Amino acid sequence: MDLRIFTEPQQGADYETLLTVAKATEDLGFDAFFRSDHYLRMGSADGLPGPTDAWITLAGLARETRRIRLGTLMTAGTFRLPGVLAIQVAQVDRMSGGRIELGLGAGWFEEEHKAYGIPFPAERMSRLEEQLAIVTGLWATAPGATFDYRGTYYQVENSPALPKPAQAKVPVLVGGHGAKRTPRLAARYADEFNMPFASIEDSRRQFARVRDAAAEAGRKADELVYSNALVVCVGKDDAEVARRAAAIGREVDELKANGLAGSPDEVVEKLGTYAGIGSSRAYLQLLDLDDLDHLELISDRVLSQLG
16 A cells, blocks of 8 residues: 655645655655645644645645655645646646646635635536546647637637646546545546545445446546545554644544554554555645654554555
């Protein structure tokens, strides 16, 4: 199973902190560094010194890392027009030498839209479908050809569909708990389906829906990668687990029930359970970005057991 590090900078992190974590992610052998795309903190965190933009951050990291893949869980479709997003992601992919992945979602956090004057339309899933069609369509247009699209919410006319990413195909991630439309969008447009913060049983059920939707769309179900995002809290002993849980304002029992928490062996065992339902990749939600010893422990005692 691939292990990727997933950060939530809106809770309080500047670029230098994110750079430090990304470099540790690379040095310690993890597969990728991903970040959320939010402009407002959630819960009791102070959010200081304020939000960082996901794609500006990834552009910087593209030039300051060499191996790890970089991406978003998930870019909010409400934040960017699809043509602009296609240009941004293609440019950052070229800056990284072809290491970018795009997680794209509908956007859900209404308060951050109000806080920064961003429209929050009701028909976000319908807009997301058109955004996915446009972004992937622009990238897939042959050099020298043009791209046109006429939808309900977006129209593209005579676009040169430039620039092209460095990769022949930037991996696109779609995810979520929706029972009907989300699997259909994943089956049509995604290379990876991500199930965020879900139990084994809920993940199993949603993966089956995506597999069924892929078959209906004429794709082989195994063409998609199936992954989970889960909060992580690992310690060498119970005291260290409790200390790390307290640092992020969570209870150990709750973390064990809903995430990856406990000793390294406990976490490896739970990852194996997710692997048993078809998940081949885990995004470890790291909430205390100053605790680099946590990353080192996961690398030494969890990642090492996964081969």
